[in-house]
Amino acid sequence: YLRAIAIDEKSLPPDHPDLARHLNNLAGLYDSQGRYEEAEPLFLRAIAIDEKSLPPDHPSLATDLNNLANLYYSQGRYEEAEPLYLRAIAIVEKSLPPDHPYLATHLHNLANLYYSQGRYEEAEPLYLRAIAIVEKSLPPDHPYLATHLHNLAGLYKSQGRYEEAEPLYLRAIKIAIKSLGENHPNTQIFLQNYRRMLDKS
Template sequence: MQVMAHTYRSLGEIDKADPLMQQVVEIQDTLSIPLAEKAEAYNIRGLILRDKGDFDEAEKAMDQAVTLFQKAGESDTEEYSKLLADLAYVKRINANYDEALSMVQEAINIKENIHNRTHLQLAEPYYILASILRKQDNYEQAKINQFKSLDILQANINGPHPGKANNFNNLAIIYKEQDSLVKAGEHYQRSLAMSEKLYGPSHPEIVTVSSNFSNILLKQGKINSAKTMIKRALQITRNELGKTHPTMGQHLSDYAYIFRSKKQYSKADSLYDQALHILKKHYPDNHPRIVGVLHNKAENAYRSGQIEQAETLFRKVLSIRTERYDSSSEDIQIPLQQLLDILESKGNIQEADSLRNIFSSTQ
């Protein structure tokens, strides 16, 4: 049953893999089998839940796998270090950054004790470490570790490789956050060119880079080029994954941003609603992707003068994000400031001050 679940996962048939692996875990919990075997089952279960986008449950399953590996006395193995790195990435998504950082650093230490520091096995944990540091706004350290991952891959593998393309993409994200738009564009181009060599021009792997690149083009004022890029991502997703795939929802939100930048707010709002309709078929209402689109919809409403709708949406975004993020993070501070601006513009100074004090006291 476990082999079948693993096979379904490798084929991308997550809905078939999930119930099978759940049964495996439940059965193994009643049996007297080696703890390491139970740990592996929880690990696979966590990976399947991660693939489904159920990151909270994935974190719980993988935490249990860590505990079982430790009880089994196998906390210095390659398998355990891989679990730590995978769990660190899930914790990063769940905004548990300190735990994520500690885990991926432990994974790196274990791997460095097993291999030399330029071994191929170190590329992935350095990649994950960089992504965590980036989320903590530590861009210089993120860049250093992103280049470590890339350098290891380039030293061990000739020619195009998915890991290299992903590193170029993430370096572009870092440069974008540092407002180095030219360098960001260059790295997106390298990522896109390598992805096209690896997968061809119409593969789903192309769409994320295309979408990210379109955001850079927008910031550079190249609206028509950005529109062409995101329309390409939409077409590939629709043709290869289907019009109700969650990726379609994300790209519709990106497409809406183009119309928002052109002050076509009604068209943008319609696209945000389409994106939400798709995403809600796949994720719970508090999922980061859904909340991200709600935030974009709120900003669109604010810019178009629909202040009451914007206020309602900003409140909703804040109420959900406060359960996941620290109050000092920009995921909280940006919508908070937008809501405060609305309240103050309406003369609700007392409520604005009260909100400001509440969020200041929780930092």
């Protein structure tokens, strides 16, 4: 990643979208390692380049905004994350078809933010909308659908709505076993959370 960035900085204009993409990729690496202080300025620089070099409703800008929002979310910086998620959603709603998987991802991420804050009434319709989009746009056994179903089930579990949560957990588990395998970490998480709900209920 560093080498790619160095090549871009020598051979391309300073506001070229390829440089933004490579900066974003390196930031994503640092984010996944918990190296947040190193990731943040790279995400910010990528967004600044996007804003100069791309149309204001370009999906790549939405992706970079979403990635910075995810970084803030990971740090508990919810007030900084929320407007970035909302802006990413607004861009994607303008620039992509209404049932595009990217929109589902952004809606789901904002729902996770609200869920983490206990804003359940705001989170639920976002989860439901994301699920509806994924059901239209991706295969019926896609792992993304399993994740969306699992997180909505978690929301219902947090509210004590066990009868609504259970079929979502079961459907998520079935999809995950089929698409990822029984030993995949996501499948195991889904199973553990379902069992925990059964213990509570």
